[in-house]
Amino acid sequence: MHVIPQLAVSTLLLGGIYALIAVGLTLIFGVMRVVNFAHGEFLMLAMYLAFWSFTLLGLDPYVTLVLSVPVIFVMGWSSYHIVMRPVINASHNVQVFTTVGLSIALQNVALVLWTADAQFVRTSYYSVVVRLGSAAFNLAQLVAFAVAVLATAALFAFLRWSYTGKLMRATAQDRQAASLMGIDTGRVYSLTWAVGVACVGVAGVLLAPVYPVYPTVGLQFVLIAYVSVVLGGLGDMAGALIASLIVATVEVVGSYVIGTAWKEILYLLLFIGILVVRPAGLFGQRGAEAIGT
């Protein structure tokens, strides 16, 4: 019984990391109906941004976080205009191959520029452990979890109550109708892509003090983010957060009770099971993948 608080805390913190990555992914899918296979590589680029800011300029990752959001936003905006805009009206297959190609290109650019060696952001507080009763956790992971919850809430509020958010939702519901109503859907798409990339950029900067930085680090996280996004319902912000916590629960508790070797099997079985019962995911709208196209 004494391990339950620790298992609960570990689940929350791990789920927070997954959610932070998943919200950007689900935003892009929800509005644009594009599955971004390069999502993990934007995470990697942001981790390198935190690493180089720390190494060359001595900037703490949390300072970098504030400064990097506009940088990563511009990076996302540029990548949309250079890579995605030409294929935005093409078939899903073309879009999938484009984002997969972007992913491979970014990985290899990182490999050429920064080598395959793992890099580390060793801040003065990297080993600070917070103890709460019988549970212990890393301070940087706690911050990542808090930001995940805040980012999800902020995105939710932005989409719900801001004028730009309404434009995004309108475009998500029916691109042609939105266009007829005078909405510049091209602009909405580039904004959505840039905001989605900025979200995963925030995740990358926050993860840099916790995990090693190397060119393929994105792959380590992004598969689980895809599972969370589909499980929560494509395009559903709160669904992605809750699904991330569910996946983390299965991983942490399953590892403890049954065995670590089983954890991938367990969450993928759960994933398949839920999709059999609810093909649109836990909170998704049936046929969401076709809406707006």
Add this chain to the structure above:
Amino acid sequence: MRHAKWLAAVIGVVAVALGAGVLVQAQSGLSGEYKIGVLEPVTGNLAAEGKRHLEGMEIMRDLINERFGGVMGKKLTFAVGDAVDPTVAASEATRLATREGVKIITGTFSSTLCGAASEAAARQGVIYWETSCVDPRLTKRGLKNVYRTEIDGTGFGWYNIEFIAKHLAHRLGKKPNELKIAYLSEDSSYGQSVTETARQRAKQEFGMQETGVEYYTFTTNDLTSVILKLKGQQPDILHHIARNQDAILFWRQAREQNFEVKAVVHAGATGYGSPDFGKAFGNDANGPFALIEPGPGFVIEKLRPEGQRIERAYRDAVKAKTGNEIAGGHQLAGGGLWVLKLVLDAAKTDDPDKFRAAAMALDMPTGTGLNGWGVKFDEYGQNSNPRVQHYMLQWQNGQLVTVWPEEFTTLRAKWIPLGPWDQRK
């Protein structure tokens, strides 16, 4: 006219350069080139170690060409393939054999790659020369042109238990059969073969008590659950076989969870045996052991004269090229390539049958090769495990230093038992 002058100048420069090249080659006594295929994962998840292995190969190649007469009197050159995963490893092995026309392929560092690469090489009828992967199945598939210079996974497991029983037990004031061991490992054939061999020997030969066994995928993002289980088991020793990022994750989370164990023992140039581990933690890395090739503290004079000669030359070359101390990846790759040179020089041909005869005839006692290795291949192409001398290194103040066998080193193992996390300084 102006163009003609420029053209003449360029031709002149090229001719001088070519002439100089021929002169240098003639002076070094090498006539012609001999190309082999080198397969390493230089992109993807395994790239950090793969690049280190390739670097080790290149440094040894240059050393062989500059100071040891090339191979078969020719300048050794490489055609390099990127073995990012098993599928690509197989297709690159095929490309090296068919397009590059090589008769020998060496590589591939990882146990996840060597099986596929060697199968593809065998299909093309070329020799496959493994320098690093330890999957025991590599040399047990009836492929007669497959060779491995490194110890296999069973050898790693054997050595680790030897160290625990013969060194750690008495330092901990216990008999081997009083020791409680927990086994934790990543789940590839590398981790499984080392762990299962260690478990078997520990139980059958020394009667050590096993508190638990746990396997995981090395790309895992969280190991807290495992650590909680280990805390419940209270082992004396943790036998942990890891890749790079999982060793770092485990050590960080073990510290957070205040998991205390008397010793952590690993085998291989990854995980606790990789420079990345020290880079991640600095002095907080102090304590764990890794069974690899010898590092600082190693008494080179303990080797035979021919072993000393190549050991010194290679260490100096690595230091000159990288600016750093030699790493396990360099030693595995360099050691394997050095033995390949010796076999080729003896065979004087890459004809598979004559090459095999030369490989089987090679009989080098321990201490005569790089890393203090000896060579005696068995009928399956596996180098004799007892001749591939291995050493236990320990992280001490940001450096992996040689601590065992004690007759080979000036340094001694510290922090036995490990003690509290903040007192390992």
